[in-house]
Amino acid sequence: MKGGADILKHSKQRDMIKAFLMTRKDHPTADTVYMNVRQLNPNISLGTVYRNLTLLADIGEIQRLRLGDGVDHFDADISPHYHFICSKCGSVIDLEMEELTGIIDNAAARFKGHIDGHMTYFYGTCVDCIEE
Amino acid sequence: MKGGADILKHSKQRDMIKAFLMTRKDHPTADTVYMNVRQLNPNISLGTVYRNLTLLADIGEIQRLRLGDGVDHFDADISPHYHFICSKCGSVIDLEMEELTGIIDNAAARFKGHIDGHMTYFYGTCVDCIEE
């Protein structure tokens, strides 16, 4: 049986991961987080990075982004906003646009289940990839 | 060097896969396709299923859906429409709703790159999972 309430204990590694993520606005992958955090703590393991990213996402301190490129990206900015992913270089960029309000109601109108939320992202070619 | 234009040759396996997909409106995964097609052709391999699903998606005869659950789903209905994925049982359901026109313009307004398209899906709990 899976007893207790899994009280969260403090951990240096988790702090470093969260702190690193907050310095970046390019939505790094787990591996990028690993590479970078390892420069401060060479002993940290990839498994720990994954575990903490998952934990942080579960408790809502960060956002996990699945943008269809097969790799998870992570974002310390948990405010609702939209992303663009470049089909060529894979970079992820924040979009400045108002929230798509009403989209849920729109979807829920003729639907019998219950809709919790939606995921929307845009794809195409970023400026840097166009200009070369 | 990669010479020719890769002329498409007919294949029984591809036909079966496409035919099977057209009978289903629940957006099966590659593995589900494999399981089912295998009942008609026990010799077909999973690799062939993957190759053909990828090929069919590339030439636009089917749609590949990445709905954030880590598995690709396939849809023979290539008309633009939206999907709902149940967070509990994972089932994928078509949503009856008008297209989100203007959403691209909306996103492109303050963005420097070029936007080709967008991906939107909804999640929550489906009727069957609510009722139990």
Next chain:
DNA sequence: TTCCTTGCAAATCGTTTGCATAATG
């Protein structure tokens, strides 16, 4: 001391690929 967290490595899962053979045009 209790229980969560870590590091390490092995395992898992979905998907892709190399290769020799079979099928298509």
Next chain:
DNA sequence: CATTATGCAAACGATTTGCAAGGAA
């Protein structure tokens, strides 16, 4: 005949997990 497609199995990349040891409350 030239070339694409197949079956098989091995390879892959991203992520997860079991376990013994370390660290926080």
